[in-house]
Amino acid sequence: MSCNEPANRFSQPVTAALELDSGIIGISTVAEGLNVPWEICWGPDGHIWFTEQSGTVSKIDPATGKKKQVLSIPEVYRQRSLGLLGMTVHPTEPFVYLDYTTRKADSSIVSRLVRYNRGNDTLTDPKILLEFPGNTGHNGSRVLVGPDGKVYFSTGDAAHDEFAGDTASLNGKVLRLNADGSVPADNPYPGNYMWSRGHRNIQGLAFTDNGQLFASEHGDATDDELNLIQKAAYYAWPHIEGFADRADEKAYADSFPFNPPAKAWTPTIAPAGISYYNHTAIPDWQNTILLGTLKGASLHVLQLNDARDSVMGEKIYFTQQFGRIRDICVSTEGDIYLATSNRDWNPGKGFPIPADDRIIRLSPIKESKGLTILPGPAAAPVSPVAKGPAIYKSYCEACHKADGKGVAGSFPALAQSKIVTGKPEALLNILLNGSKSSATEHMPAFSFLSDEDIAAVATHIRSAWGNTADSISATAVQALRKPAK
Ligand code: HEC
Ligand SMILES: [Ca+2]
Ligand SMILES: [Ca+2]
CATH class of the missing domain: 2.120.10.30 (TolB, C-terminal domain)
Structure with missing residues (x-):
């Protein structure tokens, strides 16, 4: 020393x-x-x-x-x-x-x-x-x-x-x-x-x-x-x-x-x-x-x-x-x-x-x-468990925020969003393929997540922050994926 x-x-x-x-x-x-x-x-x-x-x-x-x-x-x-x-x-x-x-x-x-x-x-x-x-x-x-x-x-x-x-x-x-x-x-x-x-x-x-x-x-x-x-x-x-x-x-x-x-x-x-x-x-x-x-x-x-x-x-x-x-x-x-x-x-x-x-x-x-x-070092994080809140925290929270309210003008609120609580197809299409209707920010595609993980995060956001839509199954996600070439 x-x-x-x-x-x-x-x-x-x-x-x-x-x-x-x-x-x-x-x-x-x-x-x-x-x-x-x-x-x-x-x-x-x-x-x-x-x-x-x-x-x-x-x-x-x-x-x-x-x-x-x-x-x-x-x-x-x-x-x-x-x-x-x-x-x-x-x-x-x-x-x-x-x-x-x-x-x-x-x-x-x-x-x-x-x-x-x-x-x-x-x-x-x-x-x-x-x-x-x-x-x-x-x-x-x-x-x-x-x-x-x-x-x-x-x-x-x-x-x-x-x-x-x-x-x-x-x-x-x-x-x-x-x-x-x-x-x-x-x-x-x-x-x-x-x-x-x-x-x-x-x-x-x-x-x-x-x-x-x-x-x-x-x-x-x-x-x-x-x-x-x-x-x-x-x-x-x-x-x-x-x-x-x-x-x-x-x-x-x-x-x-x-x-x-x-x-x-x-x-x-x-x-x-x-x-x-x-x-x-x-x-x-x-x-x-x-x-x-x-x-x-x-x-x-x-x-x-x-x-x-x-x-x-x-x-x-x-x-x-x-x-x-x-x-x-x-x-x-x-x-x-x-x-x-x-x-x-x-x-x-x-x-x-x-x-x-x-x-x-x-x-x-x-x-x-x-x-x-202060606490000692943490081990490098392991990949998220297949649970909605953990997936949300790892992949979505940085933009849409912990309270689901997003950032005005940049990232839309998921709380009380009609897309989140509406037809599963529309929501899953956005999650699988992303969306780019604004010139500056876009929603990345999450097709790299498994069917189970997408179903879990979709189910989570449909029931969090006062949203009350029903759950979504992994089979529903699978049905919407583009067929493998
Ligand atoms: C890098 C920032 C970013 C991340 C990460 C992100 N999103 Fe998004 N998301 C956006 C933006 C920007 C839009 C608006 C897209 C557009 O209209 O072009 C959006 C739109 C949405 C919409 C449509 C909402 C509405 O009312 O229009 C949903 C649902 C959604 N995101 C869910 C998620 C979920 C679930 C995750 C995590 C798996 C996630 N997003 C991760 C930026 C992000
Ligand atoms: Ca590189
Ligand atoms: Ca790669």
Whole structure:
């Protein structure tokens, strides 16, 4: 354990503790009252640099909590998942790279990657490096300087599936740029920023100590992913979700070789920011990817192998403790900082609390006496039992909410819905095939669930929240499935 007394290093009180095999982690709040700190990064000046989604960049002295805003960008367009998103502070050059969504005069949404010059307490001389289509969702994104000094920038598919595989589109990619914004000579395609393609909506990006690049990515109804990003590789969205395990996916993979994920999650967890951890300050977590989750509201610690190219194990901490976790950074001393995202468009149950959003520090301490001891890691969740409420919780609640009331303007209420309580056929068709009558949000198809599971969740929503329709049988589901080819 480190011989530094955290009490000497930091002014904030330690309020809770987590006991690991190798030592104790103390938990303290470094900043509060923030509004969705989307990116937090450890700056070369020993400060935490962070973006807030509405368009500001600030830095904070982790020892004192003293905060200073260094930039406000009025043209940022913030709505739902849009706004000021990724940022990276170049470790050796005087540059900061930011990406955000903005609206053009014709009201179309675009994403931008912009470089600023970094002074002591200011960011000046913005230079727009890239501008490309955005949308009301799926805008990514993260930006990171690699060990090779190049800028890596992950973009969302802007809710256009067809962009992801298209080598001519900047959407649904990991892009690679020189520090000045030009295309590196050793990119896979001459004159093309593309480094890898076939991504849906990357939300986390991190390099390991031996230069492997990992990305976390949001799936649709199933298969959130962690991918090892390789030069020129193809990740197959929208043709393959997670591994090629369905018949249609296997057939596609026979013709189009793709990189399967290092790990996939169904039910989905909504993975967000990731960081590589290999510091002796917390020996239990050496050689791991730390992954924050939004829907899961937890920290996943993913053990890597020696080559740092596969995930060997997974432990889950802090479930529902801090709410949604958006991003993570690691200090040179090996302390870990988490940013909560409870004031975003889709907060979870019990959040936000008045102190949200927060930046929380995990730092080794010597004893836990007098502190609240948080529960140890949970085993990775097992697949849901074939019962309606559990299936609803795993697959439906993120959109339609625990009370069945949905989110006005985005996800319809299932409580008192005529479709839910009406003819079984209409309801089952939506569950099996999905529905897309609005331009922005759609209801994913759940045909991958068994007949029994669909019948169970359909029966559940027909009798929950004051609905009083009769139950639906697995046979009724089977009868509506398209006959196998
Ligand atoms: C990713 C978000 C999302 C998830 C997850 C989701 N839905 Fe939906 N659902 C929607 C959206 C959006 C609509 C509206 C679709 C449209 O009209 O295009 C919808 C519509 C519906 C409708 C029609 C309701 C009405 O009154 O129009 C039902 C029923 C429904 N969903 C049930 C479910 C069930 C059951 C699950 C879980 C198995 C589920 N949904 C999972 C987003 C979601
Ligand atoms: Ca994939
Ligand atoms: Ca699959």
